[in-house]
Amino acid sequence: MLTTLVVILATAAAEPLPNTQIEALPKSAALPGDTPAKIALGRLLFFDPILSATRDVACATCHHPQHGWADARPTPLGVHASGIGPARRLVKGAVFVPLTRNTPTILNAAFNGIESGKPFDPSQSPMFWDNRVHSLEAQALVPIRQSEEMRGEVCSEADSVSAMVQRLKNIPKYLRLFQTEITAEKVTQAIAAYERTLIAPDTPFDRFMRGDKTAMTAEQQQGMAAFQKAGCALCHNGPMLSDFKLHAIGLTDSATNRTEFRTPSLRNLKHTAPYMHHGGSTTLDEVLLFYDRL
Template sequence: MSRSLTALWIFLAMTGLEEQLSCSAESPLQLRTSPLAIKQSIPPEMQFAVLPLSAPAPTNNPSTEAKVALGRLLFFDPILSSTKDVSCATCHNPRFGWTDGRAIPIGVGGAGIGPARTFRGPASLPVLPVNVPSILNVGFNGLVTGTKFDPAAAPMFWDSRVQSLEQQVFIPLISRAEMRSDDCPENEAVTQAVLRVRAIDEYRERFHAAFGQPPDVAVTAEHLAQAIAAFERSLVAPRTAFDRFLAGDGSALNAQQQQGLQVFQEAGCPQCHGGPMLSDFKLHSIGLPDVTTHNRRQFRTPSLRNLRHTAPYMHDGSKRTLLDVLVFYDELSEAVTETLDGGDTTLQPPLDPLLKTLNLNPESFPALEAFLNTLSNDGYDQSVPDKVPSGLPLRL
């Protein structure tokens, strides 16, 4: 162990700093932080911090056991899709780190699970052109060090097109490629999904238990979104080796992993991948091909937490391994003069000024990869309901 890192964890152990967890947005999360990332050019909000054990809920959607249990069933139930054969879990499967293990997903019209999923016939629907983000720790989207965290303003999707988990729920329901298909007009997709759910006795009773309204009126689009959001917010991965290291356990990282941490810092990675979620949650243009209609060529910095379980990587799933990602960033020497997709550099937005070649010694890659693997914990929730109220097959 290096002398500087030894001093760090002894300091942390002696100070005994504790994070104070909040289940409400009324007061900001107070994070157990580390001076590890206090380096020149690293912004204060990117200071490393231990991830809290639970994600705060917005004041208008407090978490309850009944609400989380309802949201879990809705999440896994294909009844929400117009074709009744695609659920939220089709693309966010716990077996694949709550993603689908594919470069880009296949929603309606597909068969199979995970990387083996294919279209049942000739593809008549568009393919969603972005890699599926994991929903592990998604309740912390937007959390950075030293600022008040508002779960109602949490950025969602690669282009941050909506804020909050509650608003995010509706997007797949109306997406032609994800859960709607051509069986239902876009402006009727949410209403029709609610009607299908309301027709099921068990759901009416569960909505009544979760929201306290009579069963016949409790099933609404707002309550459906709040229940699913409450479940998604409950998916917090256990503490990682890096969290334990930040909390003062110097033995949590071995010598190679600590070397990788030093490489990570010296390369300037925490400028974007810092804070408790290892993300600044900002949009950046790094010259990658545009695949969305929002924020052209800009993509939100992904969290590095649990990335060992969520390959392939990047917004388009083009990198199969962590090593592929490291090589990608180590070979950006031409990115300051031309975009990586061969596009016009005069197009807006311009390339991000933080974009730079890492210029790492390839011999440091194993150590860096070893450190990145300390940001994951295999003990996350992978449970699946035995059945759902609709009686439809889970297809997982």
């Protein structure tokens, strides 16, 4: 037992203390290759259900601007459903295939993984609640492959991406807009270029952190002080108010038995309810009470 304790203490001592600094976002997430033409093409693709094998689900179906670039549902409905946000329903006769995790907003996702005082590499940006892929480009292909999200039963997972490319090649407008050979890589690069424009770096918090001390109300400043004093910034830190690490907080995933989930960003929360990876908390008060009981 003594040996085990020594190992635990040595491991804890070796790990650096978390950087609890909070700060403003950069004012741009654009990369050098993000031309206006590529961004416009990415926007068109983002809102076009042609990317789905069933041709009825777009990226914007679950990441809609009316709902904070999420869907305002506890968990999303992909194929075989109609409508947007809370009004989305299964079509008549459809078999319900549940998605078990809340839709994260795409707003500011271009900054996923950013840390205070460290170089930021967009190619290593962690995506999804379990950080299973990295970069906006890699994330864009995952729903296209998933049967519950955009593939349905139309084709196999192995064929889903090539079938999506072929659907685009069959549309003269896309042949003209891509200008060169349509590939999966070029599709994801265009979508990512558009998503890098979906940022909100000029909030009252950002302006306050850049030096405008009138940008936040006295009550908001008191809340920020309480946030830091309570230790919230141990996990919710950096420009995105997230350390992007996986943590066990006592909630599991019924689909995979996963117990560790990524720290969500706290940005734009007023627009992205419900909360937590399972969408089980409808208000921020419920979230605070949950953590108070841990």
